[in-house]
Amino acid sequence: MVNWQVTATTIYCDAVDDDVTIMVYRDGSVICTGHQKYNQSSPEITKLMNKKSKSLERKLECEGLECTRITQYKNKLFNEEKVS
DSSP states (O other), X not given: OTTOOEEEEEEEXXXXXXXXXXXXXXXXXXXXXXXXXXXXXXXXHHHHHHHHHHHHTSOXXXXXXXXXXXXXXXXXXXXXXXXX
């Protein structure tokens, strides 16, 4: 991945029970669409998360931008770059 600026992947995030897109920039900063959507405190999102949590019988909650899914993807990218 020579001269890359940003890369993205879409994964299933079990923390929010939804597909999310993770974007990693060359400087190491990240954006996660799940974090943008589920870290809000809007009544609609809260209601949706409570409903999903109840049906799955476990608490759903975004773990933030330092979650293991984001960290693993970011580490994978930068490790691949070191090998190249």
